[in-house]
Amino acid sequence: MKALATSPAARGLEDDAAVIELGDETLVLSHDTMIEGVHTLAGQDPADVAWKLVAVNLSDLAAKGAKPVGVLISHMLGDDDHRFVIGLREVLETYDVPLLGGDTVRGGGERVWGCTAIGRATHRPVPSRSGARPGDAVYLSGRIGYAMLGLEALRDDTDQDDSAYRRPVPQLALGQELAPHVSAMMDVSDGLLLDASRIARASGVTLSLDSDPLLNLAPQGRLDDAIRWGDDYVLLCTGPAGLDDQLEVTRIGEVGLLGDHEVLLDNQPPQGDLGYTH
Amino acid sequence: MKALATSPAARGLEDDAAVIELGDETLVLSHDTMIEGVHTLAGQDPADVAWKLVAVNLSDLAAKGAKPVGVLISHMLGDDDHRFVIGLREVLETYDVPLLGGDTVRGGGERVWGCTAIGRATHRPVPSRSGARPGDAVYLSGRIGYAMLGLEALRDDTDQDDSAYRRPVPQLALGQELAPHVSAMMDVSDGLLLDASRIARASGVTLSLDSDPLLNLAPQGRLDDAIRWGDDYVLLCTGPAGLDDQLEVTRIGEVGLLGDHEVLLDNQPPQGDLGYTH
Numbered sequence: 001m002k003a004l005a006t007s008p009a010a011r012g013l014e015d016d017a018a019v020i021e022l023g024d025e026t027l028v029l030s031h032d033t034m035i036e037g038v039h040t041l042a043g044q045d046p047a048d049v050a051w052k053l054v055a056v057n058l059s060d061l062a063a064k065g066a067k068p069v070g071v072l073i074s075h076m077l078g079d080d081d082h083r084f085v086i087g088l089r090e091v092l093e094t095y096d097v098p099l100l101g102g103d104t105v106r107g108g109g110e111r112v113w114g115c116t117a118i119g120r121a122t123h124r125p126v127p128s129r130s131g132a133r134p135g136d137a138v139y140l141s142g143r144i145g146y147a148m149l150g151l152e153a154l155r156d157d158t159d160q161d162d163s164a165y166r167r168p169v170p171q172l173a174l175g176q177e178l179a180p181h182v183s184a185m186m187d188v189s190d191g192l193l194l195d196a197s198r199i200a201r202a203s204g205v206t207l208s209l210d211s212d213p214l215l216n217l218a219p220q221g222r223l224d225d226a227i228r229w230g231d232d233y234v235l236l237c238t239g240p241a242g243l244d245d246q247l248e249v250t251r252i253g254e255v256g257l258l259g260d261h262e263v264l265l266d267n268q269p270p271q272g273d274l275g276y277t278h
Numbered sequence: 279m280k281a282l283a284t285s286p287a288a289r290g291l292e293d294d295a296a297v298i299e300l301g302d303e304t305l306v307l308s309h310d311t312m313i314e315g316v317h318t319l320a321g322q323d324p325a326d327v328a329w330k331l332v333a334v335n336l337s338d339l340a341a342k343g344a345k346p347v348g349v350l351i352s353h354m355l356g357d358d359d360h361r362f363v364i365g366l367r368e369v370l371e372t373y374d375v376p377l378l379g380g381d382t383v384r385g386g387g388e389r390v391w392g393c394t395a396i397g398r399a400t401h402r403p404v405p406s407r408s409g410a411r412p413g414d415a416v417y418l419s420g421r422i423g424y425a426m427l428g429l430e431a432l433r434d435d436t437d438q439d440d441s442a443y444r445r446p447v448p449q450l451a452l453g454q455e456l457a458p459h460v461s462a463m464m465d466v467s468d469g470l471l472l473d474a475s476r477i478a479r480a481s482g483v484t485l486s487l488d489s490d491p492l493l494n495l496a497p498q499g500r501l502d503d504a505i506r507w508g509d510d511y512v513l514l515c516t517g518p519a520g521l522d523d524q525l526e527v528t529r530i531g532e533v534g535l536l537g538d539h540e541v542l543l544d545n546q547p548p549q550g551d552l553g554y555t556h
Contacts, residue, residue: 024303035354
Protein backbone atom coordinates (compact mmCIF):
# COMPACT_ATOMS: atom_id res chain seq x y z
CA MET A 1 0.00 0.00 0.00
CA LYS A 2 1.06 3.51 -0.69
CA ALA A 3 1.16 5.42 2.55
CA LEU A 4 0.27 9.06 2.25
CA ALA A 5 2.36 10.08 5.20
CA THR A 6 5.46 7.95 5.02
CA SER A 7 8.76 8.11 3.24
CA PRO A 8 9.56 5.52 0.58
CA ALA A 9 11.98 3.86 3.00
CA ALA A 10 9.20 3.28 5.48
CA ARG A 11 7.08 1.48 2.96
CA GLY A 12 7.51 -2.25 3.07
CA LEU A 13 9.79 -3.53 0.36
CA GLU A 14 8.36 -6.99 0.80
CA ASP A 15 5.15 -5.93 -0.91
CA ASP A 16 5.76 -8.38 -3.73
CA ALA A 17 3.37 -11.30 -3.72
CA ALA A 18 4.61 -14.69 -2.54
CA VAL A 19 4.76 -17.59 -4.95
CA ILE A 20 4.65 -21.17 -3.69
CA GLU A 21 4.38 -24.53 -5.40
CA LEU A 22 1.68 -26.76 -4.00
CA GLY A 23 0.85 -30.04 -5.64
CA ASP A 24 0.24 -29.38 -9.32
CA GLU A 25 -0.61 -25.72 -8.73
CA THR A 26 1.42 -22.59 -8.16
CA LEU A 27 -0.15 -20.34 -5.56
CA VAL A 28 0.27 -16.59 -5.47
CA LEU A 29 -0.39 -14.87 -2.14
CA SER A 30 -0.60 -11.18 -1.38
CA HIS A 31 -1.31 -9.27 1.81
CA ASP A 32 -1.88 -5.57 2.33
CA THR A 33 -2.83 -3.64 5.41
CA MET A 34 -4.52 -0.23 5.28
CA ILE A 35 -4.65 2.23 8.16
CA GLU A 36 -7.28 4.94 8.38
CA GLY A 37 -5.74 8.33 7.73
CA VAL A 38 -2.48 6.81 6.52
CA HIS A 39 -3.51 4.73 3.52
CA THR A 40 -6.91 6.39 3.33
CA LEU A 41 -8.13 9.90 3.85
CA ALA A 42 -9.75 10.45 7.22
CA GLY A 43 -13.49 10.28 6.79
CA GLN A 44 -13.35 8.47 3.46
CA ASP A 45 -16.37 6.38 2.51
CA PRO A 46 -15.75 2.85 3.88
CA ALA A 47 -17.23 1.45 0.66
CA ASP A 48 -14.28 2.96 -1.21
CA VAL A 49 -11.88 1.68 1.44
CA ALA A 50 -13.20 -1.85 1.01
CA TRP A 51 -12.95 -1.61 -2.76
CA LYS A 52 -9.37 -0.39 -2.62
CA LEU A 53 -8.33 -2.90 0.03
CA VAL A 54 -9.34 -5.77 -2.23
CA ALA A 55 -8.34 -4.13 -5.52
CA VAL A 56 -4.74 -3.48 -4.51
CA ASN A 57 -4.31 -7.11 -3.54
CA LEU A 58 -5.90 -8.29 -6.79
CA SER A 59 -3.45 -5.98 -8.55
CA ASP A 60 -0.60 -7.89 -6.90
CA LEU A 61 -2.08 -11.09 -8.33
CA ALA A 62 -2.47 -9.43 -11.74
CA ALA A 63 1.25 -8.66 -11.79
CA LYS A 64 1.90 -12.37 -11.39
CA GLY A 65 -0.54 -13.35 -14.11
CA ALA A 66 -2.58 -15.07 -11.43
CA LYS A 67 -6.30 -15.76 -11.34
CA PRO A 68 -7.90 -14.99 -7.96
CA VAL A 69 -9.10 -17.93 -5.88
CA GLY A 70 -10.44 -15.84 -3.02
CA VAL A 71 -9.70 -13.32 -0.30
CA LEU A 72 -9.59 -13.21 3.48
CA ILE A 73 -10.58 -9.89 5.03
CA SER A 74 -9.73 -8.45 8.42
CA HIS A 75 -12.14 -5.70 9.34
CA MET A 76 -12.12 -3.45 12.36
CA LEU A 77 -15.71 -2.72 13.27
CA GLY A 78 -16.88 0.88 13.26
CA ASP A 79 -19.94 3.06 12.93
CA ASP A 80 -20.55 2.61 9.24
CA ASP A 81 -19.88 -1.06 8.63
CA HIS A 82 -22.78 -1.28 6.19
CA ARG A 83 -20.85 0.96 3.80
CA PHE A 84 -17.79 -1.29 4.10
CA VAL A 85 -19.93 -4.33 3.34
CA ILE A 86 -21.43 -2.59 0.30
CA GLY A 87 -18.02 -1.77 -1.14
CA LEU A 88 -16.72 -5.22 -0.36
CA ARG A 89 -19.62 -6.84 -2.16
CA GLU A 90 -19.13 -4.54 -5.15
CA VAL A 91 -15.47 -5.33 -5.63
CA LEU A 92 -15.89 -9.06 -5.06
CA GLU A 93 -18.79 -9.26 -7.51
CA THR A 94 -17.02 -7.13 -10.10
CA TYR A 95 -14.01 -9.46 -10.16
CA ASP A 96 -15.95 -12.64 -9.32
CA VAL A 97 -13.83 -13.35 -6.25
CA PRO A 98 -15.18 -15.34 -3.29
CA LEU A 99 -14.80 -14.12 0.28
CA LEU A 100 -13.22 -17.13 1.98
CA GLY A 101 -13.10 -15.85 5.53
CA GLY A 102 -11.28 -13.50 7.81
CA ASP A 103 -11.65 -11.84 11.13
CA THR A 104 -13.61 -8.97 12.60
CA VAL A 105 -12.15 -7.12 15.54
CA ARG A 106 -12.93 -4.15 17.75
CA GLY A 107 -10.42 -1.58 18.81
CA GLY A 108 -10.03 2.07 19.57
CA GLY A 109 -7.85 4.47 17.63
CA GLU A 110 -7.44 4.47 13.90
CA ARG A 111 -9.16 1.69 12.06
CA VAL A 112 -7.08 -0.95 10.35
CA TRP A 113 -8.08 -3.27 7.56
CA GLY A 114 -6.24 -6.22 6.07
CA CYS A 115 -6.72 -8.36 3.01
CA THR A 116 -5.00 -11.53 1.95
CA ALA A 117 -5.62 -12.52 -1.66
CA ILE A 118 -4.96 -16.03 -2.90
CA GLY A 119 -4.51 -16.74 -6.58
CA ARG A 120 -3.41 -19.53 -8.86
CA ALA A 121 -0.76 -18.91 -11.48
CA THR A 122 -1.97 -19.18 -15.04
CA HIS A 123 1.53 -19.28 -16.49
CA ARG A 124 4.78 -20.73 -15.23
CA PRO A 125 7.35 -19.53 -14.56
CA VAL A 126 5.43 -16.86 -12.68
CA PRO A 127 6.62 -13.34 -13.66
CA SER A 128 8.88 -11.77 -11.06
CA ARG A 129 10.84 -8.55 -10.74
CA SER A 130 14.14 -10.19 -11.52
CA GLY A 131 13.93 -11.31 -15.14
CA ALA A 132 14.57 -8.07 -17.06
CA ARG A 133 17.48 -8.40 -19.53
CA PRO A 134 19.41 -5.79 -21.51
CA GLY A 135 17.71 -5.34 -24.85
CA ASP A 136 14.20 -5.85 -23.48
CA ALA A 137 11.63 -3.13 -23.99
CA VAL A 138 9.86 -1.54 -21.02
CA TYR A 139 6.06 -1.28 -21.08
CA LEU A 140 3.37 0.34 -19.00
CA SER A 141 -0.23 -0.86 -19.15
CA GLY A 142 -2.09 2.37 -18.50
CA ARG A 143 -2.16 5.90 -17.20
CA ILE A 144 -0.31 7.24 -14.18
CA GLY A 145 -0.94 10.28 -12.00
CA TYR A 146 -4.70 10.00 -12.03
CA ALA A 147 -4.91 8.54 -8.54
CA MET A 148 -2.89 11.60 -7.49
CA LEU A 149 -5.49 13.87 -9.10
CA GLY A 150 -8.21 11.85 -7.41
CA LEU A 151 -6.62 12.27 -4.01
CA GLU A 152 -6.27 15.99 -4.60
CA ALA A 153 -9.92 16.12 -5.61
CA LEU A 154 -11.05 14.38 -2.44
CA ARG A 155 -8.70 16.26 -0.15
CA ASP A 156 -8.95 19.71 -1.67
CA ASP A 157 -12.44 19.41 -3.09
CA THR A 158 -11.36 20.14 -6.68
CA ASP A 159 -13.46 19.31 -9.73
CA GLN A 160 -11.22 16.45 -10.87
CA ASP A 161 -12.54 12.93 -11.20
CA ASP A 162 -11.60 11.10 -8.02
CA SER A 163 -12.42 7.57 -9.13
CA ALA A 164 -8.85 6.53 -9.93
CA TYR A 165 -7.96 7.15 -6.30
CA ARG A 166 -11.14 5.75 -4.76
CA ARG A 167 -11.70 2.74 -7.01
CA PRO A 168 -8.49 1.45 -8.58
CA VAL A 169 -8.91 -1.19 -11.25
CA PRO A 170 -6.75 -4.33 -10.97
CA GLN A 171 -5.67 -5.41 -14.45
CA LEU A 172 -6.31 -9.08 -13.94
CA ALA A 173 -7.11 -10.08 -17.51
CA LEU A 174 -4.23 -8.10 -18.96
CA GLY A 175 -1.83 -9.55 -16.38
CA GLN A 176 -2.77 -13.05 -17.49
CA GLU A 177 -2.33 -12.09 -21.14
CA LEU A 178 1.07 -10.56 -20.46
CA ALA A 179 2.45 -13.30 -18.21
CA PRO A 180 3.64 -15.67 -20.96
CA HIS A 181 5.49 -12.87 -22.76
CA VAL A 182 7.16 -10.70 -20.13
CA SER A 183 10.63 -11.07 -18.62
CA ALA A 184 9.68 -9.09 -15.50
CA MET A 185 6.47 -7.58 -14.21
CA MET A 186 5.06 -5.73 -11.20
CA ASP A 187 2.24 -3.35 -10.48
CA VAL A 188 2.94 0.35 -9.97
CA SER A 189 1.81 0.96 -6.43
CA ASP A 190 4.54 3.26 -5.12
CA GLY A 191 5.31 5.35 -8.20
CA LEU A 192 6.76 4.54 -11.61
CA LEU A 193 10.35 5.59 -10.89
CA LEU A 194 10.54 3.83 -7.54
CA ASP A 195 8.94 0.66 -8.84
CA ALA A 196 11.10 0.72 -11.98
CA SER A 197 14.15 0.90 -9.71
CA ARG A 198 12.92 -2.25 -7.95
CA ILE A 199 12.81 -4.21 -11.21
CA ALA A 200 16.23 -2.78 -12.08
CA ARG A 201 17.73 -3.78 -8.73
CA ALA A 202 16.16 -7.26 -8.71
CA SER A 203 17.31 -7.85 -12.30
CA GLY A 204 20.74 -6.20 -12.10
CA VAL A 205 20.01 -3.86 -15.02
CA THR A 206 19.19 -0.24 -15.72
CA LEU A 207 15.70 0.76 -16.86
CA SER A 208 15.94 3.66 -19.26
CA LEU A 209 12.61 5.46 -19.60
CA ASP A 210 11.50 7.97 -22.22
CA SER A 211 9.37 10.94 -21.26
CA ASP A 212 7.73 11.23 -24.69
CA PRO A 213 5.35 8.27 -24.35
CA LEU A 214 4.90 9.02 -20.65
CA LEU A 215 3.63 12.51 -21.44
CA ASN A 216 0.63 10.87 -23.08
CA LEU A 217 -0.05 8.71 -20.04
CA ALA A 218 0.12 11.43 -17.38
CA PRO A 219 -2.08 14.44 -16.61
CA GLN A 220 -1.00 17.49 -18.59
CA GLY A 221 1.79 19.43 -16.90
CA ARG A 222 2.12 16.90 -14.09
CA LEU A 223 4.59 14.35 -15.46
CA ASP A 224 7.21 15.01 -12.76
CA ASP A 225 4.61 14.34 -10.09
CA ALA A 226 2.97 11.45 -11.88
CA ILE A 227 6.14 9.39 -12.20
CA ARG A 228 6.82 9.76 -8.48
CA TRP A 229 3.35 9.21 -7.22
CA GLY A 230 1.64 5.85 -7.09
CA ASP A 231 -1.65 4.17 -6.31
CA ASP A 232 -2.28 3.76 -10.03
CA TYR A 233 -2.05 -0.05 -10.10
CA VAL A 234 -1.11 -0.31 -13.73
CA LEU A 235 1.38 -2.98 -14.77
CA LEU A 236 5.03 -2.24 -15.44
CA CYS A 237 6.78 -4.95 -17.41
CA THR A 238 9.74 -5.77 -19.60
CA GLY A 239 9.83 -8.06 -22.59
CA PRO A 240 10.45 -8.38 -26.31
CA ALA A 241 9.81 -5.56 -28.75
CA GLY A 242 6.37 -5.56 -30.31
CA LEU A 243 4.31 -6.52 -27.27
CA ASP A 244 2.54 -3.19 -27.69
CA ASP A 245 1.28 -4.36 -31.09
CA GLN A 246 -0.56 -7.27 -29.53
CA LEU A 247 -1.61 -6.09 -26.08
CA GLU A 248 -2.85 -2.94 -24.37
CA VAL A 249 0.55 -1.66 -23.25
CA THR A 250 2.66 1.36 -24.17
CA ARG A 251 6.36 1.13 -24.74
CA ILE A 252 8.01 3.59 -22.36
CA GLY A 253 11.70 2.68 -22.56
CA GLU A 254 14.28 -0.07 -22.76
CA VAL A 255 16.45 -2.18 -20.52
CA GLY A 256 20.19 -1.57 -20.53
CA LEU A 257 23.26 -2.92 -18.81
CA LEU A 258 23.49 -1.83 -15.22
CA GLY A 259 25.15 1.57 -15.11
CA ASP A 260 25.62 4.11 -12.34
CA HIS A 261 21.87 4.49 -11.94
CA GLU A 262 19.09 1.94 -11.79
CA VAL A 263 16.67 4.23 -13.59
CA LEU A 264 17.26 6.85 -16.25
CA LEU A 265 14.76 9.30 -17.68
CA ASP A 266 15.69 10.59 -21.12
CA ASN A 267 19.18 9.21 -20.48
CA GLN A 268 19.64 11.25 -17.30
CA PRO A 269 19.28 10.19 -13.67
CA PRO A 270 15.96 11.55 -12.40
CA GLN A 271 16.37 14.62 -10.23
CA GLY A 272 15.46 14.41 -6.57
CA ASP A 273 13.71 11.49 -4.96
CA LEU A 274 12.42 8.59 -7.00
CA GLY A 275 9.26 8.76 -4.94
CA TYR A 276 7.80 11.70 -3.13
CA THR A 277 7.61 11.80 0.62
CA HIS A 278 4.10 13.10 0.85
CA MET B 279 -8.68 -14.26 18.60
CA LYS B 280 -10.05 -13.99 22.05
CA ALA B 281 -10.64 -10.36 22.85
CA LEU B 282 -10.11 -9.47 26.45
CA ALA B 283 -12.49 -6.59 26.36
CA THR B 284 -15.34 -7.68 24.13
CA SER B 285 -18.50 -9.66 24.57
CA PRO B 286 -18.83 -13.02 22.85
CA ALA B 287 -21.24 -11.47 20.37
CA ALA B 288 -18.60 -9.02 19.26
CA ARG B 289 -16.11 -11.73 18.52
CA GLY B 290 -16.17 -12.81 14.95
CA LEU B 291 -18.09 -16.00 14.41
CA GLU B 292 -16.34 -16.51 11.10
CA ASP B 293 -13.12 -17.47 12.88
CA ASP B 294 -13.23 -20.95 11.37
CA ALA B 295 -10.54 -21.56 8.80
CA ALA B 296 -11.48 -21.59 5.13
CA VAL B 297 -11.15 -24.77 3.11
CA ILE B 298 -10.75 -24.64 -0.66
CA GLU B 299 -10.01 -27.25 -3.29
CA LEU B 300 -7.19 -26.30 -5.62
CA GLY B 301 -5.91 -28.76 -8.17
CA ASP B 302 -5.08 -31.98 -6.35
CA GLU B 303 -4.69 -30.23 -3.00
CA THR B 304 -7.07 -28.96 -0.37
CA LEU B 305 -5.95 -25.64 1.09
CA VAL B 306 -6.78 -24.48 4.57
CA LEU B 307 -6.55 -20.74 5.23
CA SER B 308 -6.80 -18.87 8.49
CA HIS B 309 -6.52 -15.20 9.36
CA ASP B 310 -6.41 -13.54 12.75
CA THR B 311 -5.90 -9.93 13.70
CA MET B 312 -4.58 -8.87 17.10
CA ILE B 313 -4.94 -5.38 18.55
CA GLU B 314 -2.65 -4.08 21.26
CA GLY B 315 -4.48 -3.82 24.54
CA VAL B 316 -7.45 -5.78 23.23
CA HIS B 317 -5.98 -9.13 22.27
CA THR B 318 -2.76 -8.45 24.16
CA LEU B 319 -1.97 -6.78 27.42
CA ALA B 320 -0.68 -3.24 27.02
CA GLY B 321 3.08 -3.32 27.29
CA GLN B 322 3.39 -7.03 26.60
CA ASP B 323 6.68 -8.25 25.14
CA PRO B 324 6.33 -8.08 21.33
CA ALA B 325 8.18 -11.40 21.12
CA ASP B 326 5.25 -13.04 22.89
CA VAL B 327 2.80 -11.15 20.68
CA ALA B 328 4.53 -12.49 17.57
CA TRP B 329 4.53 -16.03 18.94
CA LYS B 330 0.85 -15.90 19.78
CA LEU B 331 -0.11 -14.24 16.49
CA VAL B 332 1.36 -17.15 14.55
CA ALA B 333 0.44 -19.87 17.05
CA VAL B 334 -3.28 -19.10 17.08
CA ASN B 335 -3.38 -19.32 13.30
CA LEU B 336 -1.44 -22.58 13.32
CA SER B 337 -3.97 -23.82 15.87
CA ASP B 338 -6.73 -23.13 13.33
CA LEU B 339 -4.81 -25.28 10.86
CA ALA B 340 -4.35 -27.99 13.52
CA ALA B 341 -8.11 -28.18 13.97
CA LYS B 342 -8.39 -29.00 10.28
CA GLY B 343 -5.66 -31.61 10.39
CA ALA B 344 -3.66 -29.36 8.08
CA LYS B 345 0.09 -29.11 7.69
CA PRO B 346 1.36 -25.50 7.50
CA VAL B 347 2.68 -24.28 4.17
CA GLY B 348 3.59 -20.80 5.37
CA VAL B 349 2.37 -17.54 6.84
CA LEU B 350 1.96 -13.93 5.77
CA ILE B 351 2.48 -11.35 8.51
CA SER B 352 1.20 -7.80 8.76
CA HIS B 353 3.23 -5.84 11.26
CA MET B 354 2.74 -2.30 12.46
CA LEU B 355 6.15 -0.82 13.15
CA GLY B 356 6.94 0.35 16.65
CA ASP B 357 9.76 1.02 19.07
CA ASP B 358 10.69 -2.56 19.82
CA ASP B 359 10.46 -4.31 16.49
CA HIS B 360 13.55 -6.39 17.23
CA ARG B 361 11.59 -8.19 19.95
CA PHE B 362 8.77 -8.90 17.50
CA VAL B 363 11.28 -10.31 15.02
CA ILE B 364 12.81 -12.52 17.72
CA GLY B 365 9.45 -13.99 18.70
CA LEU B 366 8.47 -14.42 15.08
CA ARG B 367 11.66 -16.32 14.34
CA GLU B 368 11.15 -18.53 17.39
CA VAL B 369 7.65 -19.59 16.51
CA LEU B 370 8.42 -20.12 12.83
CA GLU B 371 11.50 -22.22 13.62
CA THR B 372 9.70 -24.21 16.30
CA TYR B 373 6.99 -25.28 13.89
CA ASP B 374 9.16 -25.24 10.76
CA VAL B 375 6.92 -22.76 8.97
CA PRO B 376 8.25 -20.40 6.28
CA LEU B 377 7.46 -16.69 6.30
CA LEU B 378 6.09 -16.15 2.80
CA GLY B 379 5.57 -12.41 2.91
CA GLY B 380 3.34 -9.74 4.28
CA ASP B 381 3.26 -6.06 4.86
CA THR B 382 4.78 -3.57 7.27
CA VAL B 383 2.91 -0.37 7.99
CA ARG B 384 3.21 2.68 10.17
CA GLY B 385 0.34 4.19 12.09
CA GLY B 386 -0.47 5.96 15.28
CA GLY B 387 -2.71 4.62 18.01
CA GLU B 388 -2.86 1.02 19.12
CA ARG B 389 -0.72 -1.37 17.19
CA VAL B 390 -2.36 -3.99 15.06
CA TRP B 391 -0.91 -7.24 13.80
CA GLY B 392 -2.29 -9.72 11.32
CA CYS B 393 -1.37 -13.22 10.28
CA THR B 394 -2.65 -15.37 7.47
CA ALA B 395 -1.65 -19.02 7.70
CA ILE B 396 -1.84 -21.33 4.72
CA GLY B 397 -1.92 -25.08 5.13
CA ARG B 398 -2.57 -28.20 3.13
CA ALA B 399 -5.06 -30.77 4.31
CA THR B 400 -3.55 -34.12 5.27
CA HIS B 401 -6.92 -35.89 5.34
CA ARG B 402 -10.07 -35.46 3.33
CA PRO B 403 -12.81 -34.72 4.07
CA VAL B 404 -11.33 -31.94 6.16
CA PRO B 405 -12.80 -31.93 9.70
CA SER B 406 -15.41 -29.24 10.21
CA ARG B 407 -17.71 -28.17 13.01
CA SER B 408 -20.76 -29.74 11.45
CA GLY B 409 -20.16 -33.49 11.53
CA ALA B 410 -21.00 -34.39 15.13
CA ARG B 411 -23.65 -37.12 15.37
CA PRO B 412 -25.69 -38.42 18.31
CA GLY B 413 -23.82 -41.29 19.89
CA ASP B 414 -20.38 -39.78 19.27
CA ALA B 415 -18.09 -39.17 22.19
CA VAL B 416 -16.71 -35.66 22.90
CA TYR B 417 -12.98 -35.26 23.47
CA LEU B 418 -10.64 -32.52 24.58
CA SER B 419 -6.94 -32.67 23.78
CA GLY B 420 -5.47 -30.88 26.78
CA ARG B 421 -5.88 -28.57 29.70
CA ILE B 422 -8.08 -25.50 29.91
CA GLY B 423 -7.95 -22.45 32.14
CA TYR B 424 -4.18 -22.17 32.19
CA ALA B 425 -4.10 -19.27 29.73
CA MET B 426 -6.48 -17.57 32.15
CA LEU B 427 -4.02 -18.14 35.00
CA GLY B 428 -1.24 -16.86 32.77
CA LEU B 429 -3.11 -13.67 31.99
CA GLU B 430 -3.81 -13.16 35.68
CA ALA B 431 -0.12 -13.70 36.39
CA LEU B 432 0.94 -11.09 33.85
CA ARG B 433 -1.76 -8.59 34.71
CA ASP B 434 -1.76 -8.97 38.50
CA ASP B 435 1.84 -10.07 38.94
CA THR B 436 0.95 -13.36 40.63
CA ASP B 437 3.34 -16.29 40.95
CA GLN B 438 1.51 -18.46 38.42
CA ASP B 439 3.22 -19.71 35.29
CA ASP B 440 2.23 -17.33 32.50
CA SER B 441 3.52 -19.35 29.55
CA ALA B 442 0.14 -20.80 28.55
CA TYR B 443 -1.07 -17.25 27.94
CA ARG B 444 2.11 -15.90 26.39
CA ARG B 445 3.16 -18.87 24.28
CA PRO B 446 0.21 -21.07 23.30
CA VAL B 447 1.13 -24.36 21.66
CA PRO B 448 -0.70 -25.26 18.45
CA GLN B 449 -1.40 -29.00 18.41
CA LEU B 450 -0.42 -29.57 14.82
CA ALA B 451 0.75 -33.18 15.05
CA LEU B 452 -2.21 -34.25 17.15
CA GLY B 453 -4.63 -32.50 14.79
CA GLN B 454 -3.24 -34.49 11.89
CA GLU B 455 -3.51 -37.73 13.90
CA LEU B 456 -7.08 -36.96 14.88
CA ALA B 457 -8.34 -35.80 11.48
CA PRO B 458 -9.05 -39.25 9.99
CA HIS B 459 -11.07 -40.31 13.05
CA VAL B 460 -13.15 -37.33 14.17
CA SER B 461 -16.65 -36.38 13.08
CA ALA B 462 -16.16 -32.69 14.06
CA MET B 463 -13.22 -30.70 15.33
CA MET B 464 -12.25 -27.13 16.26
CA ASP B 465 -9.77 -25.45 18.53
CA VAL B 466 -10.89 -23.93 21.81
CA SER B 467 -10.10 -20.27 21.37
CA ASP B 468 -13.13 -18.62 22.94
CA GLY B 469 -13.89 -20.99 25.82
CA LEU B 470 -14.99 -24.61 25.98
CA LEU B 471 -18.72 -23.99 26.49
CA LEU B 472 -18.95 -21.38 23.76
CA ASP B 473 -16.94 -23.40 21.28
CA ALA B 474 -18.86 -26.58 22.14
CA SER B 475 -22.06 -24.67 21.37
CA ARG B 476 -20.65 -23.84 17.95
CA ILE B 477 -20.10 -27.50 17.10
CA ALA B 478 -23.58 -28.27 18.46
CA ARG B 479 -25.20 -25.54 16.37
CA ALA B 480 -23.29 -26.42 13.21
CA SER B 481 -24.10 -30.11 13.64
CA GLY B 482 -27.68 -29.75 14.90
CA VAL B 483 -27.00 -31.75 18.07
CA THR B 484 -26.50 -31.25 21.79
CA LEU B 485 -23.07 -31.66 23.36
CA SER B 486 -23.43 -33.09 26.84
CA LEU B 487 -20.30 -32.52 28.89
CA ASP B 488 -19.26 -34.12 32.18
CA SER B 489 -17.53 -32.09 34.85
CA ASP B 490 -15.67 -35.09 36.33
CA PRO B 491 -13.04 -35.42 33.61
CA LEU B 492 -12.94 -31.64 33.18
CA LEU B 493 -12.00 -31.19 36.84
CA ASN B 494 -8.72 -32.93 36.04
CA LEU B 495 -8.05 -30.64 33.09
CA ALA B 496 -8.71 -27.30 34.82
CA PRO B 497 -6.91 -25.44 37.60
CA GLN B 498 -8.16 -26.51 41.02
CA GLY B 499 -11.24 -24.62 42.13
CA ARG B 500 -11.53 -22.74 38.83
CA LEU B 501 -13.59 -25.07 36.64
CA ASP B 502 -16.46 -22.59 36.25
CA ASP B 503 -14.03 -19.99 34.97
CA ALA B 504 -11.93 -22.38 32.92
CA ILE B 505 -14.85 -23.64 30.82
CA ARG B 506 -15.86 -20.07 29.98
CA TRP B 507 -12.42 -18.68 29.32
CA GLY B 508 -10.39 -19.41 26.24
CA ASP B 509 -7.02 -18.84 24.66
CA ASP B 510 -6.05 -22.43 25.46
CA TYR B 511 -5.89 -23.66 21.86
CA VAL B 512 -6.52 -27.28 22.66
CA LEU B 513 -8.63 -29.31 20.26
CA LEU B 514 -12.27 -30.10 20.88
CA CYS B 515 -13.57 -32.98 18.79
CA THR B 516 -16.26 -35.60 18.47
CA GLY B 517 -15.88 -39.13 17.23
CA PRO B 518 -16.20 -42.82 18.03
CA ALA B 519 -15.69 -44.22 21.52
CA GLY B 520 -12.16 -45.36 22.27
CA LEU B 521 -10.24 -42.54 20.57
CA ASP B 522 -8.79 -41.75 23.99
CA ASP B 523 -7.17 -45.19 24.05
CA GLN B 524 -5.15 -44.39 20.94
CA LEU B 525 -4.50 -40.67 21.08
CA GLU B 526 -3.74 -37.97 23.62
CA VAL B 527 -7.31 -36.86 24.22
CA THR B 528 -9.65 -37.05 27.19
CA ARG B 529 -13.27 -38.04 26.86
CA ILE B 530 -15.35 -35.22 28.33
CA GLY B 531 -18.88 -36.06 27.23
CA GLU B 532 -21.14 -37.36 24.51
CA VAL B 533 -23.23 -36.08 21.64
CA GLY B 534 -27.01 -36.32 21.94
CA LEU B 535 -30.03 -35.40 19.89
CA LEU B 536 -30.64 -31.68 19.79
CA GLY B 537 -32.64 -30.73 22.86
CA ASP B 538 -33.60 -27.41 24.38
CA HIS B 539 -29.95 -26.51 24.89
CA GLU B 540 -26.91 -26.85 22.64
CA VAL B 541 -24.62 -27.61 25.55
CA LEU B 542 -25.30 -29.40 28.81
CA LEU B 543 -22.96 -29.75 31.78
CA ASP B 544 -23.78 -32.73 33.99
CA ASN B 545 -27.15 -32.90 32.21
CA GLN B 546 -28.04 -29.31 33.13
CA PRO B 547 -27.85 -26.17 31.03
CA PRO B 548 -24.78 -24.20 32.17
CA GLN B 549 -25.68 -21.26 34.38
CA GLY B 550 -25.01 -17.75 33.13
CA ASP B 551 -23.10 -16.92 30.00
CA LEU B 552 -21.37 -19.59 27.96
CA GLY B 553 -18.39 -17.26 27.73
CA TYR B 554 -17.40 -14.49 30.05
CA THR B 555 -17.55 -10.89 29.02
CA HIS B 556 -14.22 -9.87 30.41
